[in-house]
Amino acid sequence: MREITYSEALREALRQEMQRDEHVFIIGEDVGVYGGAFGVTRDLFKEFGEARVIDTPISELGIAGAITGAALTGMRPVGEIMFMDFMTLASEQLVNQAAKIRFMFGGNATLPFVMRTPAGSGTGAAAQHSQSLENWFVHIPGLKVVMPSTPYDAKGLLIASIRDDNPVIFIEHKLLYKVKGPVPEEPYTIPLSTSEIKREGQDLTIVATSVMVKRSLEAAAQLASESIEVEVVDPRTLKPLDAEPLIRSVMKTGRLLIVHEACKTGGYGGELAALIAESEAFDYLEAPIVRLAGRDIPIPYNRLLEYHAVPQVENIVAKARELVQGRI
Amino acid sequence: MAIPVIMPKLEMAQETATVVEWLKQEGEEVEKDEPLLVVETDKITVDIESPASGILAGVRAGPADVVPVTEIIAYLLKPGETMSQEMTAAPPPLSASAAVQTVPTTAGTRATPAARRIARERTVDLRTITGSGPHGRVQAADVLTSTITPERPEQAAEVIPLQGIRRTSAQRLTASYQEIPHVYFTMRVDMGEFEKTRAALNARDPRVSITALLVKAVAWALKRHPGLNSTLRGTEIHLLPEINVGVAVALEEGLIVPVVQHADLKSVAEIARRVNELVTRAREGQLTPTDVAGGTFTLSNLGPFGIEQFTAIINPPQVAILAVGATRPEAIVSPEGQIVIRPVFRMTLAADHRVVDGALAARFLVELREVLENPTLLLW
Amino acid sequence: MNVEKKVDLLRQMYTIRAFEEKAEQLYALGKIHGTMHLSIGMEGSAVGAIAALRPDDLILSTHRGHGHCIAKGADLQRMAAEFMGKATGYCRGRGGSMHIADPEGGNLGANGVVGGGIPIAVGIGLSIKMQKRDQVILCFFGDGAANLGPFHEGLNMAAIWKLPVVYVCENNQYAMSCSTHKAFAIERISDRAAAYGMPGVTVDGNDVLAVYEAVSTAVKRARTGEGPSLVENFTYRWRGHSKSDANIYRTREEIESWKKKCPIKRFRTLLVKEGALMEAKAKQIEEQSYDAIESAVAFAEASPEPDLESIEEGVYA
Secondary structure, eight states: OOEEEHHHHHHHHHHHHHHHOTTEEEEETTOSTTOOTTSTTTTHHHHHOTTTEEEOOSOHHHHHHHHHHHHHTTOEEEEEOSSGGGHHHHHIIIIIIIHHHHHHTTTOOOOOOEEEEEEOOOSSOOTTSOOOOHHHHHTSTTOEEEOOOSHHHHHHHHHHHHHSSSOEEEEEEGGGTTOEEEOOSSOOOOOSSOOEEEEOOSSEEEEEOTHHHHHHHHHHHHHHTTTOOEEEEEOSEEESOOOHHHHHHHHHHSOEEEEEEEESTTSHHHHHHHHHHHSGGGGGOSSOOEEEEEOSSOOOSSHHHHHTTSOOHHHHHHHHHHHHTTOO | OOEEEEOOOOSTTOOEEEEEEESSOTTOEEOTTSEEEEEEOSSOEEEEEOSSSEEEEOOOOOTTEEEETTOEEEEEEOTTOOOOHHHHSOOOOSEEHHHHHHSOOOTTOOBOHHHHHHHHHTTOOGGGSOOOSGGGOBOHHHHHHHOSSOOOGGGOOOOOOOOHHHHHHHHHHHHHHHHSOEEEEEEEEEOHHHHHHHHHHTTSSSOOOHHHHHHHHHHHHHHHOGGGSEEEETTEEEEOSSOOEEEOEEETTEEEOOEETTTTTSOHHHHHHHHHHHHHHHHTTOOOHHHHSOOSEEEEEOGGGTOOOOOOOOOTTOSEEEEEOOOEEEEEEOTTSOEEEEEEEEEEEEEETTTOOHHHHHHHHHHHHHHHHSGGGGGO | OOHHHHHHHHHHHHHHHHHHHHHHHHHHTTOSOSOOOOOTTOHHHHHHHHHTSOTTOEEEOOSSOHHHHHHTTOOHHHHHHHHTTOTTSTTTTSSOGGGOOBGGGTBOOOOSSTTTHHHHHHHHHHHHHHTTOOOOEEEEEETGGGGSHHHHHHHHHHHHTTOSEEEEEEEOSEETTEEHHHHOSSSOGGGGHHHHTSOEEEEETTOHHHHHHHHHHHHHHHHTTSOOEEEEEEOOOSSOSSTTOOOTTSOHHHHHHHHTTOHHHHHHHHHHHHTSSOHHHHHHHHHHHHHHHHHHHHHHHHSOOOOGGGTTTTSOO
């Protein structure tokens, strides 16, 4: 199969959906002629024109309101917030309005929109352009939260998100944009709320999100050379979560390591740990559930400090080894 | 002032004891040193004597209650004295053993959820299992290896809770077998002279059993090879000043090992009397804590059961145990090269290989064989 | 405007007044859960503005939205039922006083967040424009909302894209307790329209016909693709901000002076004077309005509570 980048896969999803459905449009800062700050919407402007690839002023709340209102009245907008950090500016509309309208209306409305935004550190952009705020939105009933980790998932999940009748927060990762992988040319969907086992193993379950799936798979490959077989599970949709594959995996391996980039305290890992502790998998645990997550600090600028602010492959390998060898 | 009655600590490693029964009722007068209640430890059942004269009051632990040692379990009041509020506070029992019998209490035991589930499913008491995980945490595999075959629920097996002596043995034997690298040495002994000597001694009172005479011989050999009368403390081997030989006695409730103190210093008659007394008391459940304390080496004789040869598990903190089989007539080649029929038995030494190497074990066994084959050496 | 329509506007204003007075009574009787924000004294603004719309046009309302809802043609029974949290209400009891929405009737929801609808109006305007529909979205908000960031982002975006939005600022002179004199350095909020390149006008919000005229101009401009406008209806709320307001930030004299400027009495007097309406007929309209509310409330009171098993319905589509 042809290999393209994560970024190209997202662009192809947008293009194919805009070709399929005239109600789909793109709106955000510098998404038009500039092609988006990370180039995801590059050239779509040429194909669909400024009426459907809409550049906005620097008005994140306005973008969120625009996709909310448009979705409420029959369109399927795809908004873009340039950095996830700026979702804080848009959050009034996302959290108080979009997430609640359907419920407040007694089920008498749908809001089929996608808000794309890149999260994550590793680019030297420091504290205000590197955050992973997915759990802010996971916490809000009415929003769906999707975090693709591969080019294949990026395309299939974005198409599914656009076709979904709910507000979807679609969180990309800056370090994944240039990662290549096999992606079919034709349009396809990956149903939301389907977790995937990215690698099978018997000794340990790693549940990871976004770029940490890639790092966990690299760690698993290293551990395999030590005869440690790690199962890597990617929830892909954080909310609503497809919990069964996680529970079954932990019942099989008896050990769970959760890896995410967001700060540990209040992060998604706490939710996953609690989920497993409450599930039938609890009685199969052979070690404490362990979280490997970002430190509870803003992302620092310095390259070395930034590197050590979030989990890296070697940290995953070390922690996995400790768990499997019964040292935790 | 009311005098508290505490659950006594009877042995070093003891953390709890179980109340068997109170011999006095609340409100009843009791004299100092009069038996007040009966308690059971993992090893023994003993009468506890009243620490003072007074009227028994405020009994906090009833029959079958497991109580931490040194906890107050009752008070003795002077005539006219009443219970203060403080005295009636906080009941001490850890748990009622009635509950222990049906659902093993595993609170406080480190075990993974998976180990706990398997233990529940297979009715295994987690406390009997030595954990292989961090801080001794019991892992699922530990439980699995501890169970021989899973019970089939439709053929409900008779469940005998692991309690008291048997539970303690189970824990100690498992720990010993898992922690101590056992090494075994077997030697055949011509028991002709030994039998003659015993027959001669038996003309007198008391009757000398094979076991009693073996204790004497073992003590004699240990005296000459103190490396086997030692204990391992951290990275040090401590050669023990006393030779106290434990004698394994099989009871319905499990195995108990009363100890012949200073076996090297006692005469055969003294040893015989002591062994008889210990065995009788053990069978009657009358052993005291001192009867079972302080062993430095253990002798296990399954000869009376017809066992010819077996290996035993070391009884920590000892470093060796001698397993002795039955004496049987066997055809052997005499030093003169002739086939003769002689009474023979086999003894197997199990030793802690960290402390005892093969040469030491061999020297000890050779010396022991020599004294068994030539008991007059005991006079040496 | 023909006589029939004028009489209808009077009926609407009475209906709003009757609904809110009844709401107050029910609250006093302990039959209403939570709080409510009454627009008594402001009926001219709601009715005049919505009178300028077609039935298929859309509105976004505010926390003080009973008047907008009734003027947009809501069914009083379903509205009263929602007010009482009943299963038969517009939002099946999930919204309550502050969130009544009737998407089929073009009311895309009252909003509990001040200024919350202003950016949504941008999206609705964009949607109308992209789908080449001939509709207008009228977005109500109060004087308080005009000082929020979303006001700036929303009005600017609507203006740069010439969206069919009519922004109606109901200036009742108080953002909760904070008077416009303390919160603005300008006399007229409509002056801000100039900053976004759209027309802005301030009218007497207690003159239902003046409101109608001003909003009609804005609606025409929106519908013909010329873009948004800002209409400021200068008015006054007689009651406190919400049920927990002790009215200590303004004088009784001030409140009484505005009661004398009642938009309903003023319009009724005008209609009688014009000969459009006999006094007896006017009285009949008033009584009918109060009666209609009684029957709506009776329906609401007889309606079932929402089924507890349905509690999670409506979170996701």
